[in-house]
Amino acid sequence: MSIIISAFDRSPDGGRGLARDTRVRWALEEVGVDYGVRPVAWQAMQEPAHLARHPFGQIPTFEDGGLTLFESGAIVFHIADRHASLLPEAPEARARAISWMFAALNTVEPPILDIQTAMFQEGEQPWAKARMPLIHERVRGRLRQLAARLGDADWLDGAFSAGDLLMVSVLLRLRSSGLLDEFANLAAYVARGEARPAYRRAFEAQRAFNTRPQSAG
Ligand SMILES: N[C@@H](CCC(=O)N[C@@H](CS)C(=O)NCC(=O)O)C(=O)O
Numbered sequence: 040m041s042i043i044i045s046a047f048d049r050s051p052d053g054g055r056g057l058a059r060d061t062r063v064r065w066a067l068e069e070v071g072v073d074y075g076v077r078p079v080a081w082q083a084m085q086e087p088a089h090l091a092r093h094p095f096g097q098i099p100t101f102e103d104g105g106l107t108l109f110e111s112g113a114i115v116f117h118i119a120d121r122h123a124s125l126l127p128e129a130p131e132a133r134a135r136a137i138s139w140m141f142a143a144l145n146t147v148e149p150p151i152l153d154i155q156t157a158m159f160q161e162g163e164q165p166w167a168k169a170r171m172p173l174i175h176e177r178v179r180g181r182l183r184q185l186a187a188r189l190g191d192a193d194w195l196d197g198a199f200s201a202g203d204l205l206m207v208s209v210l211l212r213l214r215s216s217g218l219l220d221e222f223a224n225l226a227a228y229v230a231r232g233e234a235r236p237a238y239r240r241a242f243e244a245q246r247a248f249n250t251r252p253q254s255a256g
Pocket residue numbers: 057058059060084096097098099109110111112
């Protein structure tokens with residue numbers, strides 16, 4: 040097994056699949072490639088060995104022989120680019136699928152991440168409570184646009200692609216907010232993504248990893 044990805048030694052979400060190694064695992068499962076996992080403890084994230092793999096001291100990373108990559112989008116793109124099935128062969132369809140990858144990470148994920156920032160990093164601020172409805176409204180705005188574009192299609196542009204893989208991964212972060220359920224077609228879209236056998240395998244693998252017994256000391 041030559042591919043190694045890194046993941047939190049134990050994800051703060053306790054195995055709910057929200058850490059970004061899940062999207063990389065999902066991509067690898069979709070293309071049928073085995074991989075190993077390098078657990079990274081919190082205290083090791085900013086140490087030189089991990090910083091050599093990831094300049095910002097985050098997860099996930101991807102190693103394959105002499106190649107080391109960071110950024111989940113770049114990793115998923117690399118996997119999709121080198122194996123059939125996650126990006127169309129036809130150049131224009133491929134370019135559109137790549138647009139959806141960028142849209143997921145650059146346009147849809149940032150307002151969604153604001154919810155987490157507001158809750159976990161700014162929750163103690165006196166203005167935190169007043170800000171949340173504004174953040175939710177911005178997310179709703181994006182979801183409204185995305186829902187309008189998806190309509191009653193199964194996937195964003197023809198067959199399932201790496202664009203859908205990233206978009207579903209990003210939208211999954213919204214589940215606990217209830218916002219996703221305001222858009223029935225998006226909720227169904229996410230459910231379709233989660234129902235894919237490759238997603239199930241990726242989810243179960245990260246869950247098993249994050250709930251594995253750990254030896255004391
Ligand atoms: N844009 C990066 C974000 C990576 C990221 O934020 N990773 C989180 C885990 S999902 C992390 O390592 N957090 C710990 C930290 O930032 O110190 C990507 O998509 O890979």
